[in-house]
Amino acid sequence: MDLKAIISDLQDFYILSFRGLLGIVRRPFYIKDAVEQMDYAGAGSFFIILLVSLFVGMALSLQLSAELSRLGLKMYTGKVVGISIIREIGPVTTALVFTGRVGAGMSSELGSMILGHQVDTLRVFGVDPIKKLVTPRILSSIIMLPALTIIGTAVSLLGGYYIAVFVSHQSGTVYWSSIRDVLIFENVFAGAFKPFIFGYLIACISCYMGLSTKGGSIGLRSTTTNAVVASIIMIIIADFVLTRVLLYILGFSV
Amino acid sequence: MIVFDTVSLSFGPHRVFEDLNLSIGQTERVAVLGGSGEGKSTILKLILGLLRPDSGRIIIDGEEITSKRESAMRGIRRKFSIVFQEGALFDSLSVKENVAFCMREYSDLSEEEIDQRVMDLLRTVGVAHAKELMPEELSGGMHRRVSIARSLAACNPQMFLYDEPTSGLDPVNAENICKLILELSGNKQGFIIVTHKVYDAISVAKRFIFLYGGKILFDGNRQQLLDTDIPEIQHFIKELNFIDTCKSSG
Numbered sequence: 082m083d084l085k086a087i088i089s090d091l092q093d094f095y096i097l098s099f100r101g102l103l104g105i106v107r108r109p110f111y112i113k114d115a116v117e118q119m120d121y122a123g124a125g126s127f128f129i130i131l132l133v134s135l136f137v138g139m140a141l142s143l144q145l146s147a148e149l150s151r152l153g154l155k156m157y158t159g160k161v162v163g164i165s166i167i168r169e170i171g172p173v174t175t176a177l178v179f180t181g182r183v184g185a186g187m188s189s190e191l192g193s194m195i196l197g198h199q200v201d202t203l204r205v206f207g208v209d210p211i212k213k214l215v216t217p218r219i220l221s222s223i224i225m226l227p228a229l230t231i232i233g234t235a236v237s238l239l240g241g242y243y244i245a246v247f248v249s250h251q252s253g254t255v256y257w258s259s260i261r262d263v264l265i266f267e268n269v270f271a272g273a274f275k276p277f278i279f280g281y282l283i284a285c286i287s288c289y290m291g292l293s294t295k296g297g298s299i300g301l302r303s304t305t306t307n308a309v310v311a312s313i314i315m316i317i318i319a320d321f322v323l324t325r326v327l328l329y330i331l332g333f334s335v
Numbered sequence: 336m337i338v339f340d341t342v343s344l345s346f347g348p349h350r351v352f353e354d355l356n357l358s359i360g361q362t363e364r365v366a367v368l369g370g371s372g373e374g375k376s377t378i379l380k381l382i383l384g385l386l387r388p389d390s391g392r393i394i395i396d397g398e399e400i401t402s403k404r405e406s407a408m409r410g411i412r413r414k415f416s417i418v419f420q421e422g423a424l425f426d427s428l429s430v431k432e433n434v435a436f437c438m439r440e441y442s443d444l445s446e447e448e449i450d451q452r453v454m455d456l457l458r459t460v461g462v463a464h465a466k467e468l469m470p471e472e473l474s475g476g477m478h479r480r481v482s483i484a485r486s487l488a489a490c491n492p493q494m495f496l497y498d499e500p501t502s503g504l505d506p507v508n509a510e511n512i513c514k515l516i517l518e519l520s521g522n523k524q525g526f527i528i529v530t531h532k533v534y535d536a537i538s539v540a541k542r543f544i545f546l547y548g549g550k551i552l553f554d555g556n557r558q559q560l561l562d563t564d565i566p567e568i569q570h571f572i573k574e575l576n577f578i579d580t581c582k583s584s585g
Binding site: 208 | 380383385405408409412413415417419420421423424425426427436437440441
């Protein structure tokens, strides 16, 4: 791919991301579409997020209990599990699962609409495809991913509790009091802010890839794959950048 | 009036049109013929501004659309009604909702009035019984009929555009769609039908444009098409085994 094509693609991506976000505050509002997308993204992802979060929390608690026991610091399991999950693992894990399910779905749905001339039909009818298709998906992602992250984080902490108390034989009271100690504004804000950005990135990347689909079923396959891969990479990079910025803003010393 | 003035278009290394000149009147019944990849459907997309040419001008009713912004194209597009290949119905909406789509977007009609108009349109195209079905439950012929009903609901078009309306249909359904196309255009409305089925084109159109190698190889009436000695067209017609049928039917 030549440089001109890369710049042109980036320009198209930025325009779509900006206009998609702007559509939230500009008429016409496609509320029904946004609610449908929220149902698909939120309610549809609920159980898979619960399941993944539970096992991630349990695995993390297991690893930390083993290591901290060796150092004689088992009573800190709750604190370390809490900080890791609330600030980092909860938001990132939820975003990655969300990408695999919702991002791939968005990309393939829009891709098949492109191949079936449905997007052209919208344009012929004078409907802006970005407002009709992209804005509801952005809105649903930036609302549902934070909500799912809160639920996922809580379930991960429960998983951590189960391992700490029933496998590592620690006191449940100590575990929960450690968790309460880490539930300070700085930690909660650091974990709660990220999903908004992740949700926006996932929706924009997936919609852009979907709307760029060319070349039949093979093209659809590659755009869906590219949407998931690009979203995962961007989540990991954004997580690092956001962590760095948030630690600085919230006054943590590194 | 649609005018293509030295229009050129390429998709990557593939040159679709090279200095294409064409003019089509509002009441003409035109069939655009040609093999796969010759740019038949692309002509419709250029007319609607869904694609922009690399060079040249496209003029619709005296307005040059080539450099118009997307937001300014709505007025131009409302002059046409298009039925895309395979129907292009919205998968997530029922037949009724598909047909009502534009009325809900742009009209102030009440739900009862929309329902009434939808039913009228579905009756016109002969699929009123399918109003509650989803697109995946429709047969190929019903799909096209619903798509035609939806395009009629869109606006009050000056001209109809049909992109391969009979492809993938059995001969009976294809003939029914051709009859419907003729009925809808009546005596005063023109249409452009893009197809590779010569028999269907001959049964509905009066003017025939044959695309080959990025240029117009032939532009004439039915008799001129059947009598032409251009080898590519003779081959195209004979290969499909339609010429004899057409000649015997007069």
